[in-house]
Amino acid sequence: MHELSLCGSIADIVSRHAEGRTVTVIHVQVGQLRQVVPDTLAFCWEMVSADTALDGSVIEVETVPARMRCRKCGHSDEVGDLPVFACHDCGGIDAEIIAGEEFMVTSLDLAAEPAGETGT
Amino acid sequence: MGRFHRHADGTEHSHDGPDNTDPSTGDHEHGHEGHEHGREGHEHTGDHSGYATGTERVAVLERIFGENDKTAAANRASLAANGVRAVNLMSSPGAGKTTLLRETLARLKGEARIGIVEGDIETSLDADRLAGFGASVALVNTGNGFGxxxxxxxxxxxxxxxxLPLADLDLVLIENVGNLVCPAEFDVGEDARAMVYAITEGEEKPLKYPVMFRSCQLVVVNKIDLLPHLDFDMDGFLGNLRAVNPGATVIQASARTGEGVDAWCDWLRAQLAVPR
Structure with a gap:
């Protein structure tokens, strides 16, 4: 749903770091608590990157599971598939999220650039 | 892993491997009729293994919401400089945000100077409904050609x-676009987040949209005048809400009958009283 505007932000970041070189793969880390659908992100990326210097590059998503730490007993654990933020150990409900909210461009793969093969 | 994609003519498919891919270039043929890339030199890279050598990887580690969050911080600073508090009000479409705002403006008129930022995809319908209460309304049409x-x-x-005349305001209420997913992801510079939740939406939504429900300090459970007519299980809903957001304040209300609206206004007054 909001993947289209996110792709605009990704394009800005990638362009800045690519410095004119040909990007093949954009590695993106997406936390489980981010509501980003990888397929939709890939589809929107095709639209946003089309006919730009980034045309032909693809986004590869690394999903990061959500983890929480109980403020009461200190137990830390994966949240799991159900969005229940109670401690799996003591049942305490005051837990902090320690992973799963990531949403960042981690790295870019740049094409080797023999002369004359730098895209269009 | 296959890569799902769609083409401009609406065809979609995923690439399941390097079968028809030349690993040295990543070029591949699409075996179906009816589409073309329309541009010379356009390559799809269905299989990235071909890039395992000869590529350079550069670290970026940049947050994708970074630009948004920078602007949000600027908004927050500009509001604070004018002594204005901002509340981001979110909900599904039709949960009753605009009706609650009307009731709020009527009650706080003469007590707090309120500005409204009204997010509306294509129309000024909601802004029109808020006219006549002495509040300043700035409409943001979010339509941009993609719907x-x-x-x-x-x-x-x-x-x-x-x-908005920020220097003359105490409170800005930001009526977000009706949606339980995307608004939760975007900091707009607010001081607090509140949700309007209609009991017609059922008990299970906190579990389906945990990010939204977790992001709010307050949930106004609206349309409780309909309780006798629905199978809504309030305790079940509150249990689900507690599971995802144990700390949320809950106000049961009916913007239509006015029940609970004073409690919501008290919550707003408390926001205004929070020292900076």
Whole structure:
């Protein structure tokens, strides 16, 4: 749903770091608590990157599971598939999220650039 | 892993491997009729293994919401400089945000000077409903040719703030676009987040949209005048809400009958009283 505007932000970041070189793969880390659908992100990326210097590059998503730490007993654990933020150990409900909210461009793969093969 | 994609003519498929891919270039043929890339030199890279050598990887480690959050911080600073508190009000479409705002403006008139940022995909219908209560309304139409953004982001709110007389206001209520997903992701520079939740939406939504429900300090459970007519299980809903957001304040209300609206106004008054 909001993947289209996110792709605009990704394009800005990638362009800045690519410095004119040909990007093949954009590695993106997406936390489980981010509501980003990888397929939709890939589809929107095709639209946003089309006919730009980034045309032909693809986004590869690394999903990061959500983890929480109980403020009461200190137990830390994966949240799991159900969005229940109670401690799996003591049942305490005051837990902090320690992973799963990531949403960042981690790295870019740049094409080797023999002369004359730098895209269009 | 296959890569799902769609083409401009609406065909879609995924690439399941390097079968028809030349690993040295990543070029491949699509075996179906009816589409073309329309541009020479356009390559799809169905299999990335061909890039394992000869490529360079550069670290970026940049947050994708970074730009939005920078603008949100600027919005927050501009609101604070004018002594204004901002509340981001979110809900599904039709949960009753605009009706609650009307009731709020009627009750707080003469007590707090209120500005509204009204997110509406294509129309001024909601802004029109808020006219006549003495509040300043800045409309943000989010339509952009793709059917409209589904949320307000910090730049959109930033563009609306100069159209409000901030120096003469105490409170800005930001009526977000009706949607339980996207608005939760975008900090717009608010001081607090509140949700309006209609009991007609059922008990299970906190579990389906945990990010939204977790992001709010307050949930106004609206339309409780309909309780006798529905099978809504309030305790079940509150249990689900507690599971995802144990700390949320809950106010049961009916914007239509006015029940609970005073409690909501008290919550707003408390926001105004929070020292900076």
């Amino acid at each position: 409209g953004e589904c949320h307000l982001d910090a730049p959109m709110v930033g563009s609306a703030l100069p159209r």
